[in-house]
Amino acid sequence: MRLLSVFAQCFLTGALLMAQGQPTPDGSIQARNKAVAMRVFDEIFNQGKFQVADQIYAPDFQNHGLHRSVDLKTDQEAVHAEKKAFPDLRVSVQEMVAEGDKVAVLWTFQGTHTGSGYEGLPPTGTRVEVRGITIWRIVDGRIVEEWSSFSETGAYIRMFAHLKWWCTMIARLGFVNSKLLGRREYGTVLPANQQPRVVVETSRLRSLRVLSANACLQQLTVFGVDEFS
Numbered sequence: 001m002r003l004l005s006v007f008a009q010c011f012l013t014g015a016l017l018m019a020q021g022q023p024t025p026d027g028s029i030q031a032r033n034k035a036v037a038m039r040v041f042d043e044i045f046n047q048g049k050f051q052v053a054d055q056i057y058a059p060d061f062q063n064h065g066l067h068r069s070v071d072l073k074t075d076q077e078a079v080h081a082e083k084k085a086f087p088d089l090r091v092s093v094q095e096m097v098a099e100g101d102k103v104a105v106l107w108t109f110q111g112t113h114t115g116s117g118y119e120g121l122p123p124t125g126t127r128v129e130v131r132g133i134t135i136w137r138i139v140d141g142r143i144v145e146e147w148s149s150f151s152e153t154g155a156y157i158r159m160f161a162h163l164k165w166w167c168t169m170i171a172r173l174g175f176v177n178s179k180l181l182g183r184r185e186y187g188t189v190l191p192a193n194q195q196p197r198v199v200v201e202t203s204r205l206r207s208l209r210v211l212s213a214n215a216c217l218q219q220l221t222v223f224g225v226d227e228f229s
Contacts, residue, residue: 030099033103040143041107045083058142063146082111085121093105094131101138102138109150110129112125132148
């Protein structure tokens with residue numbers, strides 16, 4: 001009889017908590033996973049506390065790109081490079097949804113390109129904004145897997161616009177147009193003996209520079225599908 005009374009009390013307490021919208025055990029796990037996700041943005045990206053990665057990422061973490069996956073070391077090297085190139089970068093969260101062991105985040109990256117080390121580009125002083133979405137799988141408080149998708153096309157266009165030879169190169173080459181900038185295919189690099197040579201004026205140096213089509217294509221590497229393709 002006493003056991004039955006205890007069971008009834010537990011049942012009524014659980015029902016009352018659910019009716020009041022209190023978190024269930026599953027809800028508590030999802031809330032914890034959301035807190036882990038927020039630490040990536042608040043502490044690692046915004047504050048530059050790179051050591052936090054060792055606390056919240058699993059040692060066997062994998063970031064899955066479209067065609068390849070990378071480990072934690074490669075993933076964090078990319079974060080270091082972004083923070084170096086954009087010292088004032090801020091990543092803000094617009095939406096965050098958790099279900100099971102997954103957390104999905106809609107985020108916005110904002111920063112000023114005042115540092116070097118970003119895809120080989122010199123500092124341009126460009127203010128950029130990139131929106132993307134990341135899905136993490138989190139187990140026992142550690143991030144095990146990641147899938148991210150975002151487009152850097154607009155950011156690259158703004159940064160290249162600050163390089164004086166950009167507009168002239170686009171006008172002369174004809175390799176890249178508005179349609180191509182929205183895709184990942186940029187045509188085929190011609191053999192060296194077939195490459196057209198283009199004279200580009202560089203106002204900063206007040207001189208003429210000769211660029212091959214191959215070199216121009218290398219400068220036009222634009223990511224548009226996911227972080228690690």
